[in-house]
Amino acid sequence: MQFETVPFLKLSPVRQEVRVAIDAVLNKGVFMNGDYVHKFKIDFSKYLQLNHIVPTANCTDALEIILRSLGIQETDEVITTSFSWFSDASVIQIVGASIVFCDIDITHFGLNISDFENRITSKTKAIILPHLFGMVHPDVQKIASICREKKIILIEDCAQAHGATLNGKLAGTFGDITAFSFYPTKNLAALGDAGAIATNNEFLATKCQLWANHGQVTRNEHLQLGRNSRMDELQAAVLTANLGFLDSDNEHRRELAKIYFDVLQDVECSLPLKIEGHVYHQFVLRTKRRDELQKFLIGRGIETDIHYPKALSDMKIFEKNEKFLSASLASDTILSLPIHPSHTKQEIDYVAQTIKRFFRG
Structure with a gap:
């Protein structure tokens, strides 16, 4: 669709x-x-x-x-x-x-x-x-x-x-x-x-x-x-x-996340840690081709976001000279995908299939 x-x-x-x-x-x-x-x-x-x-x-x-x-x-x-x-x-x-x-631990951020x-x-x-x-x-x-x-x-x-x-x-x-x-x-x-x-x-x-x-x-x-x-x-x-709707909304988020996991399981990117009790406030994947993927998706009408484009430890305002390699790696490679209780399963499947097409070339 x-x-x-x-x-x-x-x-x-x-x-x-x-x-x-x-x-x-x-x-x-x-x-x-x-x-x-x-x-x-x-x-x-x-x-x-x-x-x-x-x-x-x-x-x-x-x-x-x-x-x-x-x-x-x-x-x-x-x-x-x-x-x-x-x-x-x-x-x-x-x-x-x-x-x-x-x-951070790069496997779960x-x-x-x-x-x-x-x-x-x-x-x-x-x-x-x-x-x-x-x-x-x-x-x-x-x-x-x-x-x-x-x-x-x-x-x-x-x-x-x-x-x-x-x-x-x-x-x-x-x-x-x-x-x-x-x-x-x-x-x-x-x-x-x-x-x-x-x-x-x-x-x-x-x-x-x-x-x-x-x-x-x-x-x-x-x-x-x-x-x-x-x-x-x-x-x-x-x-x-x-x-009164929190638990049912969270369950819908889990159902949407399952679509991402099912469609993208063989795709060359890192998916979120799949763990019971996750409520998927964001669905965040990680790829070295992040910027290219984001541009590809927006060209097909799919909005994404980056949480977060700069690690706190890399911000000048905090005046830290120490580098934190996993935090910096995360900020350079993560991409947040649409996942909200108002999204339909059809919308999320379209996003997932579009990502799959990007990586399959």
Whole structure:
């Protein structure tokens, strides 16, 4: 089947359930700290089986608030991966701590656990561990064990892993505290910016809540410095409605991924690690012919993206002289393919067959 275009993302139409929730907010006229924010906290807490949810304006805020709540300061080191979204490193630098990058395992793009162990020092206070592209880091349980032994706080970045599991355990439940993004492209998506912090640690949850809302316990009672990072009622309503569809949406992503795996199994490129519990926020292949392939696909109406075109450790803003070979290799060779719950199986088959034709010449 030939398609005129296959967009990388298909974010519309918006579900009727979402429209109903938005109308309920508009009709009530309460746009901050209303019933839907409260309901989302309860519903997401039940979904994750974690005791405390702190809604925030976005995931970057959530990560920074976590670091500030932990008291991370200039004399501290925070470890993170050299290949991820900008926020995982930028928040460390913003709070004044030292960024310690680790290289990645090229087979799954996640932090290399051996490199992680080698970079722990007496100054290491925390690690920000992203679960990239919809897959729980395969070594997260061992990483969590190392962190407990070394008294290092494990911060999970689940911006791309809503509903992902490893051995039946949900992303966001392995470490001490977790940050989520609900940007419109995410597996659990708002219609604008929104984020959340999740934890079982009551003390940390209380500190994060203070940081997120001007240091207030109640209105005009400020116990500490803080910032304005709150989820608005409209986004909470959208998320409450979409949460009920998260697992079915993720299952559809898996079905679309299976088409890629079936069609491309004999093609000369590296496919994602095939692992149970993957929710395929992105379907990322790797090839030395990346740029050529991307041009070939766009010429046939197929949009793609690159996550990420430059490794964090290669960015001048972080002023690191050390090179991380696997991270740089990934940024030079990866290509993200269309995979969204609104895509049809026919569209994804067309993309896969077109890629197959490219490699078969």
